[in-house]
Amino acid sequence: MREELESILTDMETLSPSELPDLIGDLARVSAMAMARLRMPDVIPHQTPAPDSLLDVREAAATLGVSVGYVYRHHQEEPFRSFVKPFGRKLLFSRQGIQDYLSGNKRRRS
Numbered sequence: 001m002r003e004e005l006e007s008i009l010t011d012m013e014t015l016s017p018s019e020l021p022d023l024i025g026d027l028a029r030v031s032a033m034a035m036a037r038l039r040m041p042d043v044i045p046h047q048t049p050a051p052d053s054l055l056d057v058r059e060a061a062a063t064l065g066v067s068v069g070y071v072y073r074h075h076q077e078e079p080f081r082s083f084v085k086p087f088g089r090k091l092l093f094s095r096q097g098i099q100d101y102l103s104g105n106k107r108r109r110s
Helices: 003-014 020-039 057-064 068-074 095-104
Strands: 084-087 090-094
Touching (some): 057 068, 057 090, 090 095
């Protein structure tokens, strides 16, 4: 049994008979809410976003459609600066940051 329910059982033993109808009503409300959740579609209420991954310079260049040299030359400028993560002498790039940048700056192709 869940720990939370064990404390309710302990409290039930000490309640006076006049307090039991309120407890039964509270338990019925909790039960109804649980039943309603079972009937709802499978939606995770507090879904956490997928963790971001880091790309090396080659992967970032390929994703952006530019050369590796271009990335090295411009990594301290916008928009790169917003998603570059220096790691010692290496440059790593946020995959999500690049995707956000690309989705906000789509160009029409003819």
